[in-house]
């Protein structure tokens with residue numbers, strides 16, 4: 001297929017758009033990549049590299065900047081108090097826990113080290129202020145989830 005004026009215009013346009021020779025050949029049909037390169041040289045278009053190529057990344061950068069972003073979720077740090085210790089130096093255990101104490105579990109339920117937070121709970125919650133926040137955090141770590149599972153199992157047994 002020869003280079004009609006129309007096809008030359010099309011070639012110029014695609015080249016100006018920044019398409020590669022093989023992309024242009026595919027799009028136009030009837031020509032090989034080499035034929036496109038040859039024609040581009042003959043037309044003196046080969047120097048397009050500078051405007052066409054350098055404009056594209058710049059546009060991409062600009063687009064990336066204006067893309068709306070979600071504001072980062074700012075979360076107040078959770079200040080956990082040290083667990084309550086009674087006048088005999090004992091932490092709150094399943095034997096001493098009451099409704100007036102935060103039932104946040106601390107430690108491994110299968111060991112004697114296991115205890116509860118024990119601070120006064122928030123009204124209508126089994127946990128103190130800090131542990132309420134922690135309990136309802138959307139992204140719990142895997143360890144926390146495991147721990148909660150252990151805790152529920154533990155409560156079911158006792």
Ligand SMILES: [Zn+2]
Nearest residue numbers: 102117128131
């Ligand atoms: Zn607590």
